[in-house]
Amino acid sequence: MSNNNYDQNCRITLSANAGISVSMHGSRVWVDALHNIRTEQYSTITPEMLEAMKECEAFTQPDAIVYTHCHNDHFSYDLTLGAMREWPDAVVALPEKRFERQLVAEDGMLRFRAGSLEVAMLRLPHDGDEYADVDNYACVISPADGGAGHNILVLGDAALGCPELTEQLEAAGFGDETGGWKIDVAVVDFPWAAVTRGRTVIDNILRPGHLLICHLPFSEEDRRGYGDMIRRVLKKFRNIEDIRILDTFLQTEII
Secondary structure (H helix, E strand, C coil), rough: CCCCCCCCCCCCEEEEEEEEEECCCCCCEEECCCCCCCCCCCCCCCCHHHHHHEEEHCCCCCCCCEEECCCCCCCHHHHHHHHHHHHHEEEEEEEECCCCCCCCCCCCCCEEECCCCCHHHHEEEEHHHCCCEEEEEEEEEEEEECCCCCCEEECCEEECCCCCHHHHHHHHHCCCCCCCCCCCEEEHHHHHHHHHHHHHHHHHCCCCEEEEEEECHHHHHHCCCCHHHHHHHHHHHCCCEEEEECCCCEEEEEC
């Protein structure tokens, strides 16, 4: 991708639901960015939106295309295959073997290089007992080779407040000598902010400098009022000053 002002900032751009593009240090990683099967509660990418994404810099020339898991509201085989054909040099990583050319996240952890960034995929249980057999991998996107910049945690559909989160972060080297965590930005599904057992981990243990909340329907499709609900509970956070809600197509947040 081009070397421009993306080098100076981390930019996170929403596709739909929990799909994002992370641009930093001249490189770009997509996480759960391509899906097109509509579910009852959450928004997805329409053909018209897909065309608009092709005109948005955040959704061109990815260095990596990553999926936390392969549920329909996070992953499309067809859209991913199309992106792989258009950008054959992009690293593709997901927890299941779906493509001939891909990395498989397995055995609890996967690390790989994506341009000037490193991606660490960490296995965490999927939320909900009915999904106990689903492989869900959070990911941490960080500058490669120990460079300066942000460590960005994307949880996927991890079980709320799961103790495996801090265990996996420590195993991957994202703890520090003071007992804290070297996570600058956390991108979480909205229940992690809405429910006490998730919010406690974020607010009292991880304490990221920036919190981005996603997995929300677009406002015009939010029949259950999730957006209004999450805005009401933000006042319950005590230790995170910068909290942002991702719920608008191609919304870009600069950190």
